[in-house]
Amino acid sequence: MALMRVVCVVFFCVLIRPSSTETVDELLNRCMVSKTQKSKPSPEPGLQGVCSPWKENSCCDAKIARDVEYNATWMDFDFNHCPGKTLSPQCEKYFKLDLCFYECSPNKGPWIKKVDQTFRKERFIGVPLCESDCLSWWEACKDAYTCLSRWDKGFDWSEGQNKCPAGNECRKFTEVFQNSVDFCQNLWGGSWKVVSDMAEECVKIEFSGSNPNNKVAREYAGKIVSGAVTVDTHFRLTVVSVLMYICHVHLK
Ligand SMILES: *[C@@H]1O[C@H](CO)[C@@H](O)[C@H](O)[C@H]1NC(C)=O
16 A cells, blocks of 8 residues: 555656646747757847848858858759759749748747758758748749759769759759649658748748748747647646546555
8 A cells, every 4th residue: 555655646746747848938949950050049140141131030150141142052952953954043042041941040940840860850841831932932943953853852962962863854843843832842841831821820931121930930839839738738637537546446
């Protein structure tokens, strides 16, 4: 009986402690664990060029923003992987904005997932991209060329940079992707989910002035936390009830 009494007390102490799910504040103001990002976002008044809209609060420093602006490749990934074809400046701008969001945005928290890759330990999945931004990106890039409909896997990396795998011909984006949504959602294997600007809060990769995505991330973080708390609370209450019954029977 003494042992059972100890077991019951321990169980209750464990179950009644506060929940360890992430709070809204932890989901906001978060960067990704990666070689290129800071551990916490902070103001970067020195950000210049295409990533400068993120300067009020940023996960990338000025050096990384300069790399986005000027490097021909990103972590050895070559956007111009089709021989003899280069992205138009207009199209390149959108891939840079996409990279700015990836590296600099402090608003990715609600969508971050763990991964085990050499160059990163986290990525984002299903960030709600505004349909209008997806459409501008597609319009700017639809005449560009590629050999793969997904760029997050499938390339030949044997020479240190991504090369088209043998047998994959380069074709226009319009022949590789069905439409703007197919392009935005599948290119990075589901990092983006296209949503209507009208129907839902959505993330913008192209903006000026104050960052419109702070509000979007806060809204989604709130939903995630309240959802997690509800499920967690129901589960805890059930377990507590069962234990109370067992302990009651045993300790009588
Ligand atoms: C940008 O280019 C420099 C010089 O080649 C290189 O050291 C750096 O790693 C590159 N940055 C990224 C993120 O690829």
